[in-house]
Amino acid sequence: MSSVNRRRLLIGGIAVPAAALMAGGGYRLFGGADTASAADSVLRAGDLKMPPGTPFRLVALSGKGPMGQTYDRPPNYETPAERLIGRENYPYTDNDYYYVRYREATVLQLNPDNYRLTIGGASAANEITLSLDDLQARATTTVGAVGMCSGEGRGLHHPMIPGMPWTKGDLSCAEWTGVRISDLLKEVGLKDDAKYASFGAGRQLSLTKPEYWRTYPLASVQQNPDAILAVKMNGEDIPLWNGYPVRLVVPGTWAPTWTKQVVSLEIAATPHPMEWSGRPITPNKLSVFSMISTPTDGTRIPFGRKVEITGVAFDDGSGITKVEISQDDGRTWQPVTLDRSYGKYTWRVWRAQIGFSGRGEQRVLSRATSADGKVQPLEPDPEKLANGGRKETASRTFAAVYEVV
Protein backbone atom coordinates (compact mmCIF):
# COMPACT_ATOMS: atom_id res chain seq x y z
CA MET A 1 0.00 0.00 0.00
CA SER A 2 1.20 3.50 -0.77
CA SER A 3 1.94 6.04 1.96
CA VAL A 4 -1.26 7.91 1.14
CA ASN A 5 -3.24 4.80 2.06
CA ARG A 6 -1.55 4.71 5.43
CA ARG A 7 -2.40 8.31 6.29
CA ARG A 8 -5.30 8.83 8.61
CA LEU A 9 -7.40 11.94 8.14
CA LEU A 10 -9.66 13.49 10.75
CA ILE A 11 -13.18 14.18 9.64
CA GLY A 12 -15.70 15.30 12.19
CA GLY A 13 -13.43 13.88 14.84
CA ILE A 14 -13.39 10.45 13.20
CA ALA A 15 -10.22 8.93 11.85
CA VAL A 16 -10.77 7.74 8.29
CA PRO A 17 -8.09 6.11 6.17
CA ALA A 18 -7.17 8.23 3.18
CA ALA A 19 -7.77 5.24 0.93
CA ALA A 20 -11.36 5.09 2.06
CA LEU A 21 -11.86 8.74 1.24
CA MET A 22 -10.52 8.17 -2.24
CA ALA A 23 -13.00 5.36 -2.69
CA GLY A 24 -15.77 7.68 -1.58
CA GLY A 25 -14.72 10.33 -4.07
CA GLY A 26 -14.79 7.78 -6.86
CA TYR A 27 -18.20 6.48 -5.90
CA ARG A 28 -19.78 9.90 -5.72
CA LEU A 29 -18.94 10.69 -9.33
CA PHE A 30 -21.78 8.60 -10.70
CA GLY A 31 -21.02 7.75 -14.27
CA GLY A 32 -17.77 9.76 -14.23
CA ALA A 33 -15.15 8.48 -16.65
CA ASP A 34 -12.71 7.35 -13.98
CA THR A 35 -15.29 6.24 -11.42
CA ALA A 36 -15.06 2.53 -11.81
CA SER A 37 -11.29 2.39 -12.09
CA ALA A 38 -10.64 4.61 -9.04
CA ALA A 39 -12.97 2.62 -6.79
CA ASP A 40 -11.78 -0.62 -8.27
CA SER A 41 -8.13 0.02 -7.49
CA VAL A 42 -8.94 0.88 -3.89
CA LEU A 43 -11.09 -2.20 -3.47
CA ARG A 44 -8.16 -4.27 -4.68
CA ALA A 45 -5.60 -2.50 -2.52
CA GLY A 46 -3.38 -4.94 -0.69
CA ASP A 47 -5.22 -7.75 0.99
CA LEU A 48 -8.18 -5.55 1.84
CA LYS A 49 -11.32 -7.08 0.45
CA MET A 50 -13.28 -3.92 1.18
CA PRO A 51 -12.48 -0.33 1.96
CA PRO A 52 -12.84 0.47 5.64
CA GLY A 53 -15.16 2.92 7.33
CA THR A 54 -17.77 5.25 5.98
CA PRO A 55 -15.88 6.49 2.95
CA PHE A 56 -18.32 9.30 2.35
CA ARG A 57 -17.87 12.81 3.65
CA LEU A 58 -19.83 13.58 6.78
CA VAL A 59 -22.61 16.07 6.11
CA ALA A 60 -25.46 17.13 8.40
CA LEU A 61 -28.95 17.43 6.94
CA SER A 62 -31.09 19.98 8.78
CA GLY A 63 -32.05 18.51 12.14
CA LYS A 64 -29.61 15.62 11.76
CA GLY A 65 -26.07 14.98 12.93
CA PRO A 66 -23.15 14.54 10.52
CA MET A 67 -23.69 11.36 8.52
CA GLY A 68 -22.01 9.67 5.56
CA GLN A 69 -23.33 11.34 2.42
CA THR A 70 -23.75 8.45 0.01
CA TYR A 71 -25.72 10.74 -2.28
CA ASP A 72 -27.50 14.05 -1.81
CA ARG A 73 -30.37 14.10 -4.32
CA PRO A 74 -32.18 11.94 -3.53
CA PRO A 75 -30.97 12.22 0.08
CA ASN A 76 -29.05 9.08 1.04
CA TYR A 77 -27.03 9.28 4.24
CA GLU A 78 -25.54 6.43 6.20
CA THR A 79 -25.19 6.11 9.95
CA PRO A 80 -21.55 6.30 11.08
CA ALA A 81 -20.74 2.96 12.73
CA GLU A 82 -20.04 4.46 16.15
CA ARG A 83 -23.52 6.06 16.09
CA LEU A 84 -25.52 2.89 15.47
CA ILE A 85 -26.00 2.30 19.19
CA GLY A 86 -27.45 5.32 20.98
CA ARG A 87 -25.76 4.98 24.37
CA GLU A 88 -25.16 2.59 27.25
CA ASN A 89 -28.32 0.66 28.14
CA TYR A 90 -30.07 2.21 25.16
CA PRO A 91 -29.59 0.13 22.02
CA TYR A 92 -31.57 2.41 19.72
CA THR A 93 -29.95 4.73 17.20
CA ASP A 94 -30.48 8.38 18.13
CA ASN A 95 -32.93 10.17 15.83
CA ASP A 96 -30.12 12.52 14.74
CA TYR A 97 -28.13 9.60 13.35
CA TYR A 98 -30.80 7.23 12.02
CA TYR A 99 -29.90 6.56 8.36
CA VAL A 100 -31.75 8.37 5.58
CA ARG A 101 -32.74 6.75 2.32
CA TYR A 102 -34.99 8.28 -0.35
CA ARG A 103 -35.61 7.29 -3.90
CA GLU A 104 -37.32 10.58 -4.60
CA ALA A 105 -35.25 13.68 -5.33
CA THR A 106 -37.18 15.84 -2.89
CA VAL A 107 -38.82 15.21 0.43
CA LEU A 108 -42.28 16.54 1.07
CA GLN A 109 -42.62 18.66 4.20
CA LEU A 110 -46.17 18.00 5.32
CA ASN A 111 -47.81 20.65 7.51
CA PRO A 112 -48.94 18.84 10.68
CA ASP A 113 -52.00 21.11 10.99
CA ASN A 114 -53.30 20.20 7.53
CA TYR A 115 -52.10 16.61 7.56
CA ARG A 116 -54.77 14.06 6.67
CA LEU A 117 -54.54 10.29 6.28
CA THR A 118 -57.16 8.93 3.89
CA ILE A 119 -58.14 5.29 4.33
CA GLY A 120 -60.32 3.86 1.60
CA GLY A 121 -60.05 2.15 -1.75
CA ALA A 122 -62.32 -0.07 -3.87
CA SER A 123 -62.38 -2.88 -1.27
CA ALA A 124 -62.90 -0.68 1.80
CA ALA A 125 -66.44 -0.55 3.21
CA ASN A 126 -66.06 3.19 3.96
CA GLU A 127 -63.63 6.01 3.48
CA ILE A 128 -62.27 7.75 6.55
CA THR A 129 -59.97 10.70 7.01
CA LEU A 130 -57.82 11.08 10.11
CA SER A 131 -55.85 14.10 11.29
CA LEU A 132 -52.50 13.85 13.03
CA ASP A 133 -54.27 14.37 16.36
CA ASP A 134 -56.62 11.51 15.51
CA LEU A 135 -53.67 9.24 14.80
CA GLN A 136 -51.80 10.33 17.91
CA ALA A 137 -54.86 9.52 20.01
CA ARG A 138 -54.85 5.99 18.52
CA ALA A 139 -51.07 5.50 18.82
CA THR A 140 -50.97 2.92 21.61
CA THR A 141 -48.41 0.45 20.25
CA THR A 142 -44.68 0.86 20.87
CA VAL A 143 -42.22 -1.53 19.27
CA GLY A 144 -38.46 -1.55 18.70
CA ALA A 145 -37.40 -2.48 15.18
CA VAL A 146 -34.34 -2.60 12.98
CA GLY A 147 -34.73 -0.61 9.78
CA MET A 148 -32.41 -2.01 7.13
CA CYS A 149 -32.11 -1.17 3.46
CA SER A 150 -31.33 -3.86 0.94
CA GLY A 151 -28.42 -1.66 -0.19
CA GLU A 152 -26.40 -2.40 2.98
CA GLY A 153 -22.82 -3.23 1.97
CA ARG A 154 -23.50 -2.96 -1.75
CA GLY A 155 -20.66 -0.51 -2.35
CA LEU A 156 -18.21 -2.90 -0.69
CA HIS A 157 -18.94 -5.72 -3.06
CA HIS A 158 -16.36 -6.69 -5.62
CA PRO A 159 -16.97 -6.68 -8.54
CA MET A 160 -19.16 -3.59 -8.26
CA ILE A 161 -22.87 -4.05 -8.71
CA PRO A 162 -25.33 -1.34 -9.75
CA GLY A 163 -27.18 0.75 -7.20
CA MET A 164 -26.44 3.22 -4.44
CA PRO A 165 -22.94 2.23 -3.18
CA TRP A 166 -23.72 2.06 0.55
CA THR A 167 -21.03 0.82 2.89
CA LYS A 168 -21.99 -0.45 6.34
CA GLY A 169 -24.35 2.24 7.66
CA ASP A 170 -27.50 1.56 5.66
CA LEU A 171 -29.35 0.43 8.78
CA SER A 172 -30.46 1.71 12.18
CA CYS A 173 -32.75 0.68 15.02
CA ALA A 174 -35.47 2.72 16.72
CA GLU A 175 -38.41 2.40 19.05
CA TRP A 176 -41.55 3.34 17.14
CA THR A 177 -44.94 4.34 18.52
CA GLY A 178 -47.99 4.26 16.31
CA VAL A 179 -51.41 2.96 15.34
CA ARG A 180 -51.93 -0.71 14.56
CA ILE A 181 -52.78 -1.28 10.89
CA SER A 182 -55.25 -3.96 12.03
CA ASP A 183 -57.11 -1.35 14.11
CA LEU A 184 -57.32 1.04 11.16
CA LEU A 185 -58.64 -1.77 8.95
CA LYS A 186 -61.34 -2.56 11.52
CA GLU A 187 -62.29 1.10 11.67
CA VAL A 188 -62.71 1.49 7.90
CA GLY A 189 -64.31 -1.92 7.34
CA LEU A 190 -63.42 -4.35 4.56
CA LYS A 191 -65.35 -5.74 1.61
CA ASP A 192 -65.16 -9.49 0.85
CA ASP A 193 -62.77 -9.06 -2.05
CA ALA A 194 -60.18 -7.08 -0.03
CA LYS A 195 -56.77 -8.60 -0.78
CA TYR A 196 -54.12 -5.88 -0.77
CA ALA A 197 -53.23 -2.91 1.42
CA SER A 198 -51.26 -0.16 -0.29
CA PHE A 199 -49.47 2.66 1.51
CA GLY A 200 -48.91 5.85 -0.47
CA ALA A 201 -46.64 8.82 0.22
CA GLY A 202 -47.67 12.33 -0.62
CA ARG A 203 -46.90 13.62 -4.09
CA GLN A 204 -43.22 14.49 -4.20
CA LEU A 205 -41.95 17.42 -6.23
CA SER A 206 -40.20 15.19 -8.71
CA LEU A 207 -40.67 15.42 -12.45
CA THR A 208 -39.40 11.93 -13.12
CA LYS A 209 -40.53 9.75 -10.22
CA PRO A 210 -44.10 8.77 -9.41
CA GLU A 211 -45.54 8.85 -5.90
CA TYR A 212 -44.10 6.20 -3.62
CA TRP A 213 -46.65 3.40 -3.18
CA ARG A 214 -46.02 0.01 -1.57
CA THR A 215 -48.52 -2.85 -1.76
CA TYR A 216 -48.70 -5.52 0.96
CA PRO A 217 -50.82 -8.66 0.85
CA LEU A 218 -53.59 -7.59 3.26
CA ALA A 219 -53.12 -10.52 5.66
CA SER A 220 -49.43 -9.73 6.15
CA VAL A 221 -50.19 -6.39 7.81
CA GLN A 222 -53.65 -7.25 9.19
CA GLN A 223 -52.36 -10.26 11.14
CA ASN A 224 -49.19 -8.59 12.35
CA PRO A 225 -49.94 -6.80 15.64
CA ASP A 226 -46.64 -4.93 15.36
CA ALA A 227 -47.31 -3.45 11.89
CA ILE A 228 -48.03 0.21 12.62
CA LEU A 229 -48.35 3.65 11.17
CA ALA A 230 -45.78 5.34 13.39
CA VAL A 231 -46.10 8.89 14.68
CA LYS A 232 -43.17 8.80 17.13
CA MET A 233 -39.59 7.61 16.84
CA ASN A 234 -37.70 7.05 20.09
CA GLY A 235 -40.45 9.03 21.84
CA GLU A 236 -40.05 12.14 19.66
CA ASP A 237 -41.60 13.44 16.45
CA ILE A 238 -40.21 11.48 13.52
CA PRO A 239 -37.48 13.54 11.80
CA LEU A 240 -38.54 14.93 8.42
CA TRP A 241 -35.91 12.73 6.72
CA ASN A 242 -37.33 9.59 8.32
CA GLY A 243 -40.94 10.20 7.32
CA TYR A 244 -42.48 13.01 9.39
CA PRO A 245 -45.25 13.06 10.42
CA VAL A 246 -46.39 9.46 9.72
CA ARG A 247 -44.58 6.42 8.35
CA LEU A 248 -45.17 2.72 7.99
CA VAL A 249 -43.14 0.34 10.20
CA VAL A 250 -43.39 -3.44 9.77
CA PRO A 251 -40.93 -4.92 12.32
CA GLY A 252 -38.89 -7.91 11.17
CA THR A 253 -39.09 -6.93 7.48
CA TRP A 254 -36.78 -4.96 5.19
CA ALA A 255 -37.33 -1.19 5.39
CA PRO A 256 -37.63 -0.31 1.67
CA THR A 257 -41.34 -1.07 1.88
CA TRP A 258 -41.94 1.10 4.96
CA THR A 259 -43.48 4.06 3.15
CA LYS A 260 -42.51 7.42 4.67
CA GLN A 261 -44.80 10.49 4.69
CA VAL A 262 -47.82 8.16 4.38
CA VAL A 263 -51.00 10.01 3.40
CA SER A 264 -53.08 7.17 1.90
CA LEU A 265 -53.98 3.63 2.81
CA GLU A 266 -55.90 1.94 0.00
CA ILE A 267 -57.59 -1.44 0.24
CA ALA A 268 -58.24 -3.23 -3.04
CA ALA A 269 -58.57 -6.61 -4.72
CA THR A 270 -55.49 -5.82 -6.81
CA PRO A 271 -52.04 -4.38 -6.14
CA HIS A 272 -51.77 -0.60 -6.50
CA PRO A 273 -50.96 0.38 -10.11
CA MET A 274 -48.07 2.53 -8.88
CA GLU A 275 -46.46 -0.08 -6.59
CA TRP A 276 -42.77 0.82 -6.72
CA SER A 277 -41.48 -2.61 -7.69
CA GLY A 278 -44.42 -3.42 -9.95
CA ARG A 279 -45.49 -6.43 -7.87
CA PRO A 280 -46.88 -7.03 -4.37
CA ILE A 281 -44.38 -7.33 -1.55
CA THR A 282 -43.44 -10.92 -0.66
CA PRO A 283 -42.87 -11.91 3.00
CA ASN A 284 -39.77 -9.75 2.91
CA LYS A 285 -38.29 -11.04 6.18
CA LEU A 286 -34.95 -9.74 7.42
CA SER A 287 -32.00 -12.15 7.31
CA VAL A 288 -29.82 -12.96 10.31
CA PHE A 289 -27.13 -10.29 10.57
CA SER A 290 -24.45 -8.84 12.81
CA MET A 291 -21.79 -6.18 12.47
CA ILE A 292 -19.12 -4.41 14.49
CA SER A 293 -19.90 -0.83 15.50
CA THR A 294 -16.88 0.18 17.60
CA PRO A 295 -13.97 0.65 17.44
CA THR A 296 -14.57 2.10 13.99
CA ASP A 297 -12.60 1.10 10.94
CA GLY A 298 -9.17 2.65 10.74
CA THR A 299 -8.73 2.92 14.53
CA ARG A 300 -5.09 2.60 15.59
CA ILE A 301 -4.67 0.14 18.41
CA PRO A 302 -1.41 -0.07 20.35
CA PHE A 303 0.13 -3.55 20.07
CA GLY A 304 -0.40 -5.62 23.21
CA ARG A 305 -3.47 -3.72 24.34
CA LYS A 306 -6.87 -5.38 24.70
CA VAL A 307 -9.83 -3.56 23.25
CA GLU A 308 -13.56 -3.96 23.67
CA ILE A 309 -15.31 -4.67 20.38
CA THR A 310 -19.00 -3.75 20.34
CA GLY A 311 -21.60 -4.61 17.75
CA VAL A 312 -25.22 -5.39 16.94
CA ALA A 313 -27.04 -8.53 15.84
CA PHE A 314 -30.62 -9.30 14.79
CA ASP A 315 -32.88 -11.37 12.59
CA ASP A 316 -36.56 -11.29 11.64
CA GLY A 317 -37.74 -11.76 15.22
CA SER A 318 -36.91 -15.39 16.03
CA GLY A 319 -34.07 -14.15 18.26
CA ILE A 320 -30.27 -14.18 18.33
CA THR A 321 -28.75 -17.14 20.15
CA LYS A 322 -25.08 -16.61 19.37
CA VAL A 323 -22.64 -14.08 17.96
CA GLU A 324 -19.03 -15.02 17.24
CA ILE A 325 -16.01 -13.10 16.03
CA SER A 326 -13.09 -14.26 13.91
CA GLN A 327 -9.64 -12.75 13.63
CA ASP A 328 -8.48 -15.15 10.92
CA ASP A 329 -10.99 -14.44 8.15
CA GLY A 330 -13.47 -17.04 9.30
CA ARG A 331 -11.27 -20.06 9.99
CA THR A 332 -11.89 -19.98 13.75
CA TRP A 333 -14.60 -18.26 15.78
CA GLN A 334 -14.93 -17.15 19.41
CA PRO A 335 -18.25 -16.41 21.10
CA VAL A 336 -19.01 -12.91 22.39
CA THR A 337 -21.21 -11.72 25.28
CA LEU A 338 -24.75 -10.65 24.42
CA ASP A 339 -26.37 -7.74 26.26
CA ARG A 340 -29.96 -8.28 27.36
CA SER A 341 -32.78 -8.32 24.82
CA TYR A 342 -34.91 -5.21 24.47
CA GLY A 343 -37.56 -6.87 22.33
CA LYS A 344 -37.64 -9.44 19.58
CA TYR A 345 -37.22 -6.97 16.73
CA THR A 346 -34.66 -4.74 18.47
CA TRP A 347 -31.07 -5.50 17.70
CA ARG A 348 -29.02 -7.20 20.35
CA VAL A 349 -25.91 -5.33 21.45
CA TRP A 350 -22.88 -7.56 22.01
CA ARG A 351 -19.30 -7.10 23.17
CA ALA A 352 -15.99 -8.91 23.34
CA GLN A 353 -12.53 -8.18 24.71
CA ILE A 354 -9.89 -8.99 22.16
CA GLY A 355 -6.15 -8.66 21.64
CA PHE A 356 -4.17 -8.83 18.42
CA SER A 357 -1.33 -11.24 17.74
CA GLY A 358 0.33 -9.10 15.11
CA ARG A 359 0.88 -5.55 13.99
CA GLY A 360 -0.37 -3.83 10.87
CA GLU A 361 -3.76 -4.22 9.27
CA GLN A 362 -6.00 -6.50 11.35
CA ARG A 363 -9.43 -7.70 10.26
CA VAL A 364 -12.21 -8.75 12.61
CA LEU A 365 -15.38 -10.49 11.38
CA SER A 366 -18.60 -11.13 13.26
CA ARG A 367 -21.36 -13.62 12.52
CA ALA A 368 -24.72 -14.23 14.16
CA THR A 369 -26.83 -17.36 14.62
CA SER A 370 -30.61 -17.09 15.09
CA ALA A 371 -32.99 -19.15 17.21
CA ASP A 372 -34.37 -20.77 14.07
CA GLY A 373 -30.87 -22.06 13.26
CA LYS A 374 -29.82 -19.66 10.51
CA VAL A 375 -26.18 -18.58 10.37
CA GLN A 376 -25.00 -15.34 8.81
CA PRO A 377 -22.97 -16.30 5.71
CA LEU A 378 -19.37 -15.22 5.13
CA GLU A 379 -20.03 -14.25 1.52
CA PRO A 380 -23.15 -13.58 -0.55
CA ASP A 381 -24.60 -16.69 -2.18
CA PRO A 382 -23.12 -16.44 -5.71
CA GLU A 383 -26.02 -18.28 -7.29
CA LYS A 384 -28.67 -16.04 -5.78
CA LEU A 385 -26.54 -13.01 -6.60
CA ALA A 386 -26.28 -14.09 -10.23
CA ASN A 387 -30.05 -14.49 -10.30
CA GLY A 388 -30.51 -10.85 -9.34
CA GLY A 389 -30.90 -11.35 -5.58
CA ARG A 390 -30.71 -7.70 -4.55
CA LYS A 391 -30.42 -8.46 -0.84
CA GLU A 392 -27.58 -10.98 -1.19
CA THR A 393 -24.85 -8.42 -0.58
CA ALA A 394 -26.62 -6.98 2.47
CA SER A 395 -26.49 -9.73 5.07
CA ARG A 396 -23.07 -11.30 4.68
CA THR A 397 -20.28 -10.70 7.19
CA PHE A 398 -18.40 -7.41 6.98
CA ALA A 399 -14.88 -6.99 8.33
CA ALA A 400 -13.85 -4.20 10.65
CA VAL A 401 -10.29 -3.23 9.77
CA TYR A 402 -7.88 -1.87 12.38
CA GLU A 403 -4.28 -0.81 12.38
CA VAL A 404 -2.28 -2.30 15.21
CA VAL A 405 0.81 -0.17 15.85
Ligand SMILES: Nc1nc2c(c(=O)[nH]1)N[C@H]1C(S)=C(S)[C@@H](COP(=O)(O)O)O[C@H]1N2
Ligand atom coordinates in the same frame (compact mmCIF):
# COMPACT_ATOMS: atom_id res chain seq x y z
N1 LIG B 1 -41.97 8.10 0.70
C1 LIG B 1 -40.90 7.29 0.66
N2 LIG B 1 -40.80 6.29 1.56
C2 LIG B 1 -39.72 5.49 1.54
C3 LIG B 1 -38.71 5.65 0.57
C4 LIG B 1 -38.86 6.70 -0.38
O1 LIG B 1 -38.02 6.89 -1.27
N3 LIG B 1 -39.96 7.50 -0.29
N4 LIG B 1 -37.60 4.81 0.58
C5 LIG B 1 -37.74 3.52 1.24
C6 LIG B 1 -36.46 2.87 1.45
S1 LIG B 1 -35.70 2.22 0.07
C7 LIG B 1 -35.93 2.66 2.70
S2 LIG B 1 -34.57 1.65 2.93
C8 LIG B 1 -36.54 3.27 3.90
C9 LIG B 1 -35.52 4.13 4.63
O2 LIG B 1 -36.07 4.73 5.76
P1 LIG B 1 -35.25 5.83 6.56
O3 LIG B 1 -34.84 6.91 5.57
O4 LIG B 1 -36.11 6.33 7.64
O5 LIG B 1 -34.03 5.17 7.08
O6 LIG B 1 -37.64 4.09 3.58
C10 LIG B 1 -38.51 3.59 2.57
N5 LIG B 1 -39.62 4.49 2.47
Ligand SMILES: [Mo]
Ligand atom coordinates in the same frame (compact mmCIF):
# COMPACT_ATOMS: atom_id res chain seq x y z
MO1 LIG C 1 -33.87 0.99 0.75
